[in-house]
Amino acid sequence: MTRVLVVEDEPQIVRALRINLKARGYEVEAAPDGRTALDLAARHRPDVVILDLGLPDMDGGQVIRGLRGWLSVPIIVLSARQDSTDKVEALDAGADDYVTKPFGMDELLARLRAAVRRATPAEEAAVIATQDFTIDLAAKRVTRQGTDIRLTPTEWHVLEVLVRHAGRLVSQRQLLREVWGPAYEHETNYLRVYLAQLRRKLEADPAHPRHLITEPGMGYRFEP
Incomplete structure (x- = not known):
């Protein structure tokens, strides 16, 4: 809606x-x-x-x-x-x-x-397939080995921002601003918590992520 x-x-x-x-x-x-x-x-x-x-x-x-x-x-x-x-x-x-x-x-x-x-960009309908999971941006759906992965609205929003900048660094401030708003630009602990949750749900090895990458001190990057 x-x-x-x-x-x-x-x-x-x-x-x-x-x-x-x-x-x-x-x-x-x-x-x-x-x-x-x-x-x-x-x-x-x-x-x-x-x-x-x-x-x-x-x-x-x-x-x-x-x-x-x-x-x-x-x-x-x-x-x-x-x-x-x-x-x-x-x-x-x-x-x-x-x-x-x-x-x-x-x-x-x-x-x-x-x-x-x-x-609404043309790529809204795109489906991004990684080795470990698939993201359907239009349907706001993530699947892993054919099974739907339930994400909270905030987890989805974090993932969506990163996916729309695939291969590019998204700064901590930009990610906080886009997901939580300008008043939260310095709440970097939010990002650590939500990225950890996403990795547990999506990465084959959360301790050594292949897709949700941290750039220390700078931000995060999504690699398909």
Whole structure:
């Protein structure tokens, strides 16, 4: 289910969006201000963000830049500001689309679907097969010798980030930021715990891993 974070301080608009999005199978969370939005995004990692620029505690552009520091999901601005300067600033800050109020719900939903499609890379459907286990990114499934391996949501998220950077070093800070959010960039003990759990479940010899490699002091690397 696609998770949508609605950042909007007008209750009527939030209600309309919530009703229409839920009716089409989206999971919806709402934030009335920028700080709440950044906190929800860090804790629940939305798949797409709908964002008003005129928020009570900070400008929407600040929220965009805050999200873009660690999150790559589509951001659709929904704003009463119609000046081209505002649009350019929002897009330069990292927004993917800009819809002006008043807006048509059908148009907004179409733009939302398009943004989600563009954000889904072709390799989403890829199946990565190693000598010891197989990862189906689209199905979010891992099998070992034909048997499903149960991973917790956090274990899967750690594995997914590493797999999407296969063969490349993922720094500790980047991995913490992508999985837990920017407030956890220094919690390196989290990584030791979860990598150990993944190795126990996936590696033939967890003490001498072939696929989930530690680069001491730097980060981790997935080798197919």
